[in-house]
Amino acid sequence: MNKQTKVWLVLSIALSLLALGSACGGSKQPVTNEANTSSASGPYSGPTGTVAGVVSYEGTPPAAKKIDTTADAACGKANPNLMTDDTVVTDGKLANTFVYIKDGTVDGGKKLTDYTWSTPATAVQLDQKGCHYSPHVFGVQTNQKISITNSDQTQHNIHWIPKTNPEWNQSQPNGAPAIEKTFARPEVLIPVKCNQHPWMKAYIGVMRTPFFAVSGTNGAYEIKGVPPGKYTVVAWREGGTNGTEKTFEVTVPANGAGKADFSFGTGPATTSTKPSLTMMPAIELPMMHK
Amino acid sequence: MLIIAIGNRHLRFKFLMSKGLNRFAILVASATFFLIIAGALVTSNDAGLATSDWPLSNGQFLPPMVGNMFYEHGHRMIATTVGLLTIGLAIYIRFKDKRFWVWRLGFFALFAVVIQGILGGLTVKMMLPLGVSAAHATLAQLFFCTTVSLAVFTSKSWIEARPFREEHANTPLRHMCTIALVMIFVQLVLGATLRHSAKWDQHLPAQLLVAHIVGAFAVAVALGGATLSVLRRHAGEKFLTRPATIALVLLVVQLSLGVAAYLTRLGSPDDPQPLHPMIGITVAHVACGALVFATTIVLTLRTYRVLPATEAAMAMAGQES
Numbered sequence: 383m384n385k386q387t388k389v390w391l392v393l394s395i396a397l398s399l400l401a402l403g404s405a406c407g408g409s410k411q412p413v414t415n416e417a418n419t420s421s422a423s424g425p426y427s428g429p430t431g432t433v434a435g436v437v438s439y440e441g442t443p444p445a446a447k448k449i450d451t452t453a454d455a456a457c458g459k460a461n462p463n464l465m466t467d468d469t470v471v472t473d474g475k476l477a478n479t480f481v482y483i484k485d486g487t488v489d490g491g492k493k494l495t496d497y498t499w500s501t502p503a504t505a506v507q508l509d510q511k512g513c514h515y516s517p518h519v520f521g522v523q524t525n526q527k528i529s530i531t532n533s534d535q536t537q538h539n540i541h542w543i544p545k546t547n548p549e550w551n552q553s554q555p556n557g558a559p560a561i562e563k564t565f566a567r568p569e570v571l572i573p574v575k576c577n578q579h580p581w582m583k584a585y586i587g588v589m590r591t592p593f594f595a596v597s598g599t600n601g602a603y604e605i606k607g608v609p610p611g612k613y614t615v616v617a618w619r620e621g622g623t624n625g626t627e628k629t630f631e632v633t634v635p636a637n638g639a640g641k642a643d644f645s646f647g648t649g650p651a652t653t654s655t656k657p658s659l660t661m662m663p664a665i666e667l668p669m670m671h672k
Numbered sequence: 673m674l675i676i677a678i679g680n681r682h683l684r685f686k687f688l689m690s691k692g693l694n695r696f697a698i699l700v701a702s703a704t705f706f707l708i709i710a711g712a713l714v715t716s717n718d719a720g721l722a723t724s725d726w727p728l729s730n731g732q733f734l735p736p737m738v739g740n741m742f743y744e745h746g747h748r749m750i751a752t753t754v755g756l757l758t759i760g761l762a763i764y765i766r767f768k769d770k771r772f773w774v775w776r777l778g779f780f781a782l783f784a785v786v787i788q789g790i791l792g793g794l795t796v797k798m799m800l801p802l803g804v805s806a807a808h809a810t811l812a813q814l815f816f817c818t819t820v821s822l823a824v825f826t827s828k829s830w831i832e833a834r835p836f837r838e839e840h841a842n843t844p845l846r847h848m849c850t851i852a853l854v855m856i857f858v859q860l861v862l863g864a865t866l867r868h869s870a871k872w873d874q875h876l877p878a879q880l881l882v883a884h885i886v887g888a889f890a891v892a893v894a895l896g897g898a899t900l901s902v903l904r905r906h907a908g909e910k911f912l913t914r915p916a917t918i919a920l921v922l923l924v925v926q927l928s929l930g931v932a933a934y935l936t937r938l939g940s941p942d943d944p945q946p947l948h949p950m951i952g953i954t955v956a957h958v959a960c961g962a963l964v965f966a967t968t969i970v971l972t973l974r975t976y977r978v979l980p981a982t983e984a985a986m987a988m989a990g991q992e993s
Contacts, residue, residue: 447944454739466944536738537730541721541799549799551724577721578739580872581945623874 426488426497426609429636433615434604437479437597441648443471449581451513456536456556457579461512466581468620475601476646478519479619480571480587482594483605484629486613489636494609499591505529505562508574508584510538510554515574515584519620521594522586524568530554530561537578542586544572551577571618571625585620610636617644690768694826700757700781701819705962707754708812710747712958716951718871719743720805726796751792758785761822774825781822784815802868809864813857813965820966824973829911836980841905845912846979848898849972855894856965859887863961867954872946876937888930895923895968902971911978915971922964929957 446465451457457464470477486494505527509516513534522528532538532554541551546567554561565572565588576582587594595603597617605615615630626646634640714720719740723729729745737745758781765778791808798804824830839845866880902916936950943950 449944450947453742456738537736537741539722539724541724551721551799553724553730555730577719577744578723578741580718580740 423492423496424498425500429610430607431610431634431637432604432606432639433481433483433593433608433613433632433634433642434602434639435481435641435643436601437476437481437603437617437619438474438601438643438645439469439471439476439647440474440645443469443476443647446470451579454513454536454579456534457513460534461514464512464514464581467514467518468583470599472599472601475597475599476619477597477599477601478517479597479601479603479617479644479646480519480521480585480594481597481603481605481615481617481642481644482521482570482587482589483591483608484614484616486611488609488611494591494593494611494613497609499523501525502592507531508540509533510540510576510582513538513576513579513582515576515582517584517596519571519585519596520587521596522565522588523592524566524588524590525564527562527564528586530563532556532558538576538582539578540574541577542572542574544569547572547588570616571620583620585625587618608634608640610634610638613640615640615642617642617646619646689828689831690826691828693764693768694823694828696761696764697819697823697826700754700761701816701823701966703750703754703757704812704816704819705959705966707747707750708816708962709955709959710743710750711809711812712955713951714743714747715809715867716872716954717743717946718873719747720800721796724796726793748792751789755785755789758782758819761819765822765826769826771825774822777818777822777825781815781818784811784818788812788815800868802865805868806861806865809868810861813860813864813962816962817857817965817969820969821973824970830973830977834911834978837906837909837978839905839979841901843901844979845898845901845905846972846975848894848901849968849975852891852894852898853965853968853972855887855891856961856968859884859891860961860965862887863958867958872940872943872950875941881934888927892923892927895919895964898968899923899971902975909978912971912974915967915974919964919967919971922960922967926957926960926964929953929960933957 446467446469449464449466451461451464467478483494488494488497501523506520506522506529508520508528508530510531511533513536530540535556537553537555539551539553540561541549543549544565546569547565550563552561565586567588568590569588571585571587574584574586593605593608595605597603612631612633615632617628617630618625628644628646630642630644632640632642717740719742722740722744723735725731727748729735729741729748735741735745762778762782766775769775769778788808788811791804791811795801795804795808862880862884866876866884869880870876899916899920902912903920906912933950933954933956936953940946940950
């Protein structure tokens, strides 16, 4: 082997090892916190209002499906009648819809993102109980802790598949301590799955601002502490490749409430009962290429 | 002359043939086939990331085999067994077989199984990137090809002296079989990429799906043409007609399984979890694809064995005897 060949060989091996190392450690690289790099002008202080409404489901919702838990006896024991919860409708009201202020202008001309919004110190809990994620849909602010616990008598893995944040997968055997994680970048919505129990799914909405909520079993939601202004409110629900969104333009008065009702399913689009609001018809967007 | 010929044939056997080695090579090829099925079960059940660590699972050598851990860790256990068997085969060949090129093939198998293990680990640590996962699935087929070839090369039917058969057709069968083999391999790569590009709860990408369907037609034409030509031109030669017949039957089964797999996969995104018959039919499609590949390898090698068309083949045959 001549000298030149040896040099090339050593270089090739070194580059391969470097590529291998960077590939293995790729997911652990720190991510720039976009919230910290925005041109924030300090915290907002002034009067606030709320955005509230009800999410309805028009038409006949798809029936919940029974989940086969025979592959793991602990799941069947803990939750013998485990059903899908992608469309939870009670008296025509839709639960688990993530509603958030996507964009808008605060009275005075500034954008919501021009202000800094402090990250809550309390962690959001995500529990694995009965081989089911609880809550099924939830929101956090960027860099807010998510505390993941396993209350089951079996092992799980938590695997989230974001598009802008790093992908992450971690096993959590029964009895293991809680895992705390954060997201550095805003992203709506991040699917979470358990590869050991493939029916287990959850969705996390990561927001730079605290202006989000999830509809309860009565379909109601409320976003508090919103500065007066004109906003685009979005309701997101799971289904299809990337879920379905509906948008609504809403005006929030100082110390008042802007109302934005949403409707999914096969019925008519968005409704509103408050004529003083600026309204636009809802647009249903199958987010195929999000 | 007859006595000399029989004597030469006996000496050739004694020199090259080892029944034990051939049986061991068949065992490794069979274990590899079983491993491909186990790997297909991992993909169909979406179990590839059931544990975040590798090579241990949840830090254990023997974790509780519940849920999808059964498929993921089971696949790792079978893969370890195949790896050990391949080491054994390479050593066995080194001591029992006198042909240098068979030694090299044995060590290539060992090299391939090591790379395959590394790819398996990488795909877990990198969280199933399409390129690595598809490469893992493709190398699995290449490794299977190698083990099947070793089983062929160490077999009695390969080693024993055989008269060369004349070919009078314009298109040599060995070329037809080689083309079919290459097309099957390309089709296996396409299939592996298609399978790994969408999970059970996602729809298959249309472009890859169309490419795989076009590939199926191409393979049907190439392999169908090659096998029917074998059956027509060499009707009395079981050495060739047997693998040709099996390949033809498997091709029909495989095409039917492909249609069934597509139909069951269509509704899968609406299911709450990966369900049968989607899992069973898709895994059967992968397994049958591997069998079509294996049978075509046998057929192609045998055409090269008894249908010499080039001086190189004659020289190779001369080296063995």
